[in-house]
Amino acid sequence: MQTLNDIRLYDEQSTRTLDTEEVAEYLQARTGCRAVSRYGPFSLEYSTPEKQSVLGEQIARLKVHDVDAPPGEYDPAYAEVEFERRRLTNRDRGPFGILYDGFGFQRLLRGLLPPDRGGLDRVHVVFTNRTIGTWDEDDKRYHLRAIVLGIPAIISTTGLVEAPAKPREFYLARQQMGLAARPELTHALLKQQFGDQFLDHDDPRLTQVAKGYAMQAVVYQVTGEAFCTAPDCRLFNAHWQRQLIRAQLEGPREYCARHEQLLAAMRRQARGA
Numbered sequence: 488m489q490t491l492n493d494i495r496l497y498d499e500q501s502t503r504t505l506d507t508e509e510v511a512e513y514l515q516a517r518t519g520c521r522a523v524s525r526y527g528p529f530s531l532e533y534s535t536p537e538k539q540s541v542l543g544e545q546i547a548r549l550k551v552h553d554v555d556a557p558p559g560e561y562d563p564a565y566a567e568v569e570f571e572r573r574r575l576t577n578r579d580r581g582p583f584g585i586l587y588d589g590f591g592f593q594r595l596l597r598g599l600l601p602p603d604r605g606g607l608d609r610v611h612v613v614f615t616n617r618t619i620g621t622w623d624e625d626d627k628r629y630h631l632r633a634i635v636l637g638i639p640a641i642i643s644t645t646g647l648v649e650a651p652a653k654p655r656e657f658y659l660a661r662q663q664m665g666l667a668a669r670p671e672l673t674h675a676l677l678k679q680q681f682g683d684q685f686l687d688h689d690d691p692r693l694t695q696v697a698k699g700y701a702m703q704a705v706v707y708q709v710t711g712e713a714f715c716t717a718p719d720c721r722l723f724n725a726h727w728q729r730q731l732i733r734a735q736l737e738g739p740r741e742y743c744a745r746h747e748q749l750l751a752a753m754r755r756q757a758r759g760a
């Protein structure tokens with residue numbers, strides 16, 4: 488098991504209901520890791536204003552324009568580059584409709600890390616409201632992601648809402664209402680009908696859900712194993728909203744027996760036992 492010396496959470500503060508202080512306290516309590524700290528946006532933490540000008544262009548190149556086309560070099564227009572430059576330093580993080588290549592974004596951020604911060608004993612968790620996707624070789628298209636594991640791990644708060652699918656009945660009902668109602672009215676009606684069966688933007692349960700996803704990043708780094716197959720374990724890779732709700736918010740315990748043992752071992756290791 489990889490020793491864990493440092494967990495860093497990066498928060499661009501674009502999501503009202505995400506409380507990273509609570510996430511940090513949770514990780515500290517469950518892993519025993521003594522150094523759990525919080526920072527502002529990753530891209531500002533590890534870059535200079537000069538670098539940010541280049542960074543804006545690099546991020547604009549990661550935009551996915553066609554979910555059915557494999558990753559390729561996109562040549563952004565001047566306005567798109569300017570938009571990304573502004574977005575880096577602007578608190579108002581703007582629309583989350585743009586899709587970015589998740590692995591490309593991760594590579595870009597990893598490249599900003601000073602060499603002494605990139606060790607395997609350190610976990611970096613980046614929270615963003617950017618919509619991220621990864622290319623799937625099997626069905627030849629991009630899929631939205633809630634999390635991209637690795638260094639740094641990227642958790643998309645938009646992805647938590649949009650990546651796991653909502654109940655089929657939701658899409659059917661939306662289709663039926665779609666033509667008759669204004670979008671915001673449709674959303675309110677669907678919310679009424681399906682209530683807490685899915686996570687919504689600025690959902691008050693978001694911090695609770697983020698704890699489990701941050702733990703997925705930690706466990707992956709410590710064990711090299713991605714996700715868990717037990718549907719009641721918070722490390723479960725949810726493809727449906729109801730699976731996410733079950734794994735993160737319901738169920739008799741937080742983790743499966745194997746992962747509870749792992750966390751206990753991590754706490755012992757942190758105490759030096």
Ligand SMILES: [Zn+2]
Nearest residue numbers: 715720743746
């Ligand atoms: Zn598990």
